[in-house]
Amino acid sequence: MSKKVATREAYGKALANIGLENKKIVVLDADLSKSTKTAEFKKECSDRFINMGIAEGNMMSVAAGLAACGKIAFASTFAIFAAGRAFEQIRNSICYPKLNVKICATHAGLTVGEDGASHQSVEDISLMRSIPNMTVISPSDAVETEAAIKAITEYNGPCYVRLGRAGVNIINDTPDYKFELGKGVVLREGTDAAIIATGIMVDAALEAYNILKTEGISVKVINIHTIKPIDTDIIISAAKETGVIVTAEEHSIIGGLGSAVCEITSENYPVPVFRVGIKDVFGESGKPDELLKAYNLTAEDIVGQVKEGINLKNNQLLFK
Secondary structure, eight states, rough: OOOOOOOOOHHHHHHHHHHHHHEEEEEEEOOHHHHTTHHHHHHGGGGGGOOOOOOOHHHHHHHHHHTTTTOOEEEEEHHIIIIIIIIIHHIIIOOOOOOOEEEEESSSSGGGGOOOOTTOOHHHHHHHHHSTTEEOOOOOOHHHHHHHHHHHSSSSSSSEOOOSSSSEOOOOOTTTOOOOTTEEEEEEOOOOEEEOOOOTHHHHHHHHHHHHHHHTTEEEEEEEEEEEEEEEOHHHHHHHHSSEEEEEEEEEESHHHHHHHHHHHHHSSSOOOEEEOOSSSOOSSSSSHHHHHTTOOOOHHHHHHHHHHHHHHHHHHHOO
């Protein structure tokens, strides 16, 4: 298996490369450039890098001002500070006037690990997707992260990109891989159920597919890298084709991918939806893999939910 690469690492390299080509890009960081990897951009384009210090709200306001002057402003810090501490500035100074600011937040989710509950942002997708004009992206690996950074550079408007601290497997290194904002990707075909995943849980979904396949269970696997605007068509199609959906995310089951899928299916084609995610609790300190297991965010947990969903679907058919 290839070496694991953190999505924050891919972000830093992609940003530096794009910055050399696009002189409109200005990068701001809240005194965490070594951790967020914007230090890579600073090495190449130091005259367009600004360390704003530990003042996240001010950083978002300055980014808004730069965007209002025609710059493409990238603002980075940890997800808990970006989505949480600077929420009001993001809402009123960036999204309300629909300015061209890209908020690339690292260290999201439980896999921040030993930093513990105070730094494990499990609510950021919910917060960001609730703001009008905001585009929300959660890449699954380094390849998708690089493609996402290129795409949002070309897109004119506010974006939130969710990035992780821990290394993840490369899963999108296929010749036909294509990233398109707002479009989900079918990774595996199947008919018994559909697994719809985002971020690092896409890898777990593929592992679950392999486990289920050995047991004769056929599942469709869909990668939803853009949480907002979400690909409504691919979700409705999956509901119609399989009759049951399991969502998987390293985020609270409230307000994230699972909620978005439930909103779509309930209004268009109601089917059972089982949500694998963080069950309305805070995280805790621990190693990433141990935390994923403790909070039921593994391939085995997805497998269990798929089987439960299929049983429910079959029982419903019996009583019709």
